[in-house]
Amino acid sequence: MSTIAFLGLGAIGAPMAQHLPARGFDLIIWNRTRERADRLARSVRARVARTPAEAARESDVVITCLPTSREVEDLLGGDDGLMAGFRRGATLVDCTSGDPATSRRIAARLREHGVAFVDAPVSGGKRGAEEGTLTVMCGGDAAVVERVRPILSAFGKNIVHCGDVGAGDMVKAVNQALLAIHIWATGEGLATLAKAGVDTRIALDVINASSGRSNTSMNLFPERVLSRAFPRTFRLALLDKDLRIAADMARDAGVPAPLTQLASELFRAARAELGEEADHVEAVRVIERTAGVEIGA
Numbered sequence: 001m002s003t004i005a006f007l008g009l010g011a012i013g014a015p016m017a018q019h020l021p022a023r024g025f026d027l028i029i030w031n032r033t034r035e036r037a038d039r040l041a042r043s044v045r046a047r048v049a050r051t052p053a054e055a056a057r058e059s060d061v062v063i064t065c066l067p068t069s070r071e072v073e074d075l076l077g078g079d080d081g082l083m084a085g086f087r088r089g090a091t092l093v094d095c096t097s098g099d100p101a102t103s104r105r106i107a108a109r110l111r112e113h114g115v116a117f118v119d120a121p122v123s124g125g126k127r128g129a130e131e132g133t134l135t136v137m138c139g140g141d142a143a144v145v146e147r148v149r150p151i152l153s154a155f156g157k158n159i160v161h162c163g164d165v166g167a168g169d170m171v172k173a174v175n176q177a178l179l180a181i182h183i184w185a186t187g188e189g190l191a192t193l194a195k196a197g198v199d200t201r202i203a204l205d206v207i208n209a210s211s212g213r214s215n216t217s218m219n220l221f222p223e224r225v226l227s228r229a230f231p232r233t234f235r236l237a238l239l240d241k242d243l244r245i246a247a248d249m250a251r252d253a254g255v256p257a258p259l260t261q262l263a264s265e266l267f268r269a270a271r272a273e274l275g276e277e278a279d280h281v282e283a284v285r286v287i288e289r290t291a292g293v294e295i296g297a
């Protein structure tokens with residue numbers, strides 16, 4: 001039985017980690033705020049490590065799922081850090097939606113210690129994590145990705161090798177830019193229709209049977225905006241972070257990307273207005289406030 005360490009039991013990390021014991025893996029968990037790890041250990045078979053080093057010392061594969069690559073890199077160093085515990089031949093699978101440059105730097109540092117690295121951001125949200133149906137986009141050596149595939153399949157349905165280290169991060173960032181653009185554009189369109197006196201429920205039904213539909217219009221708007229539920233599943237602050245990665249990538253590649261740049265600016269402003277705990281779909285509230293209308297009212 002392989003021993004897996006899972007570090008970072010946030011909104012998406014906890015429901016991902018909970019599948020591992022049922023798949024026959026020996027699970028060790030660590031979270032900065034220990035209470036979250038203790039809570040998970042009460043519902044699934046898992047041991048709680050006191051430090052990242054302790055978690056790595058006993059594991060063949062370490063999975064991280066933190067806000068950004070910076071927190072992952074910070075977790076490596078120091079007496080209690082991952083580097084102090086890694087076994088030779090171990091693998092770090094980073095499920096953070098990270099930035100490719102930092103992932104490459106982490107991979108190079110680990111390689112010197114005989115530890116492999118895969119960037120493996122996920123998509124599918126909290127519900128996908130709970131149901132074990134996430135898409136996992138992997139960057140790294142093909143043989144290493146194959147080696148960890150049985151572990152990733154505990155929470156992922158589509159596990160795709162996208163290329164070298166950083167490729168998973170890059171595909172994820174572009175996906176997130178598309179998500180943000182869909183949210184903003186759908187919000188703008190429906191706010192305009194609402195203000196012009198058109199019933200937005202009827203309008204959304206028409207759009208969802210027409211060529212302008214998207215996952216955002218088909219699922220996010222009916223379930224979260226028209227219902228006014230706005231559940232907090234994925235923080236706006238994290239989508240802002242993803243957009244910065246996408247905008248930087250386009251700039252570095254010399255690709256003019258005015259839509260991505262603008263989306264990055266809009267979501268940065270929305271984050272400043274709504275705060276660190278707001279959900280990503282709540283960006284629509286900024287459109288509503290500036291338009292002076294409530295979608296679905």
Ligand code: NDP
Pocket residue numbers: 008009010011012013031032033036065066067068071074075095096097098122123124125126233234235238239
């Ligand atoms: P959350 O904000 O819910 O959780 C963040 C986790 O990281 C917590 O466990 C937190 O610990 C830990 N953490 C934060 N800062 C540090 C630090 N400096 N050192 C150690 N641990 C730290 O984030 P999510 O779970 O939503 O997201 C995690 C990653 O997954 C992000 O990259 C996100 O973009 C991505 N993602 C999220 C999705 C979602 O639906 N939520 C969907 C797809 C991808 P503590 O408990 O102590 O705060």
